[in-house]
Amino acid sequence: MKRGRARSVFIGVCVAPAVILFVIFMLIPTFNVFKMSLYKWGGYSNNKEFVGLNNFKILMEDTNFFRSFQNTVLLITFVTIVTMALALIFAALLSREKIKGQNFFRIVFYIPNILSVVVISAIFSAIYDPNNGLLNSVLGIFRGSDKTPILWLGDQKLVIYSLVIAMIWQAIGYYMVMYMASMAAVPESLYESASLEGAGRIRQFFSITLPLIWVNVRTTLTFFVISSINLSFLFVKSLTSGGPDGSTEVFLSYMYKQAYTNSSYGYGMAIGVVVFLFSFGLSAVVNFVTKREILEY
Template structure:
């Protein structure tokens, strides 16, 4: 009995600091965001006016909000699909194929993840430079000298894809390493049996590799999609500031500008509430759609 009580007290004292910090720095600020979304407030004075759901009404009648919603969803879809496709492909090749310098490739692919967003943004801004950038220097080899250079960060039709390219380059290595760790635990005997049955590498990848690491894929997919909402804000602020003409404005950049630049703090918090609910709903839908029975081997 004394042992059980002592163990209970030990667990209580270990968890209490974490719970207190969780409540102070997550629960209370989240509740405050919901509360402040009901006010008309500039953010720098004590002059607050309770307006109920007026901020949300204004938000859902804003064309700019729907543009930011479209941009955010487009980035989530493009960056997620491409990042996970290449991460799984590279992880499979580096795990199953006997290549020289495998550890070197792992390090090279992982390097972008340890760089700050500002550094990555500076690198890609230089690559996308219309006059001396690497990308235009390459494309100039296949077009006449009289053609105008491509404005990778200045053309409304392609700027969102340019932004997605930087985000994909930053994320691939991290998830590749995670999938390599999962793939390394798959018994070689399963692949040997598949080889004897005449299964191709592609068939083995989709029939053995993917099902056996599905739990890891499912977890990282949910985490990545939610984190993309945050990462897109950082890349937008560092590379385009939402331009040209709002073509790269995303949820959080729009919220930041409304709350801290346009002095519409209450309206900005209403955007924050919508982003929170959207993220929560997206995570729930994703968990439901990707749910499968765990395979054992």
């Protein structure tokens, strides 16, 4: 009896610091976001006016908010699909194919992940530079140097896809390494048996590799979809600041501007509530769609 009580006390002492930090830095701030969304407040004065759900009514009529919502969904969709697909392809190639310099390629692919978003943004700003950038210089070989340079970060139709490329480049290496770790645990005997049955590399990938690493794929997919909301804000803030003319505003960048630039803190927190609920809803949808029977070997 005493031993069981001592064990419970020991577990409680070990868990208590994490619980306290979680309450202080997660639960209380989240509660305050919901609370402040019900007020009209500039953020720097003591004058707080309770307005109930009025901030959310304004939100539903805000065309700029809906544009930021569309941009966020577009970035999440494009970046997630392309990143996960390329990460799986590269992981399969570097895990199963005998490619010279495999370790070198693993390092090269992973390097973008250890760089900060600010550094990556500086790199792509130089690449996208309309006058001396690498991308326009290469295209100039085929288009001719007399053509008007393409404004990769200045054209409202192109700028969002320029962000997509930068985000994909940053994320591929990390998920490729995670998938390679999962693929390394798949027994080689399964591939040998499949080869004897006449299955090619592509069939083996979809019939053996992908089903057996699906738990990892599902976990990383959910994590990446949610983290893309935060990642999109960092890239927008560093590369475009929401421009040109608000064409690259996303959830968090629009919330930041409303709360800290336009002195509409209460309205910004209302946007934060929507982002919070959207994130949870999106993670639930991804988990439901990707749910399947776990295969073992």
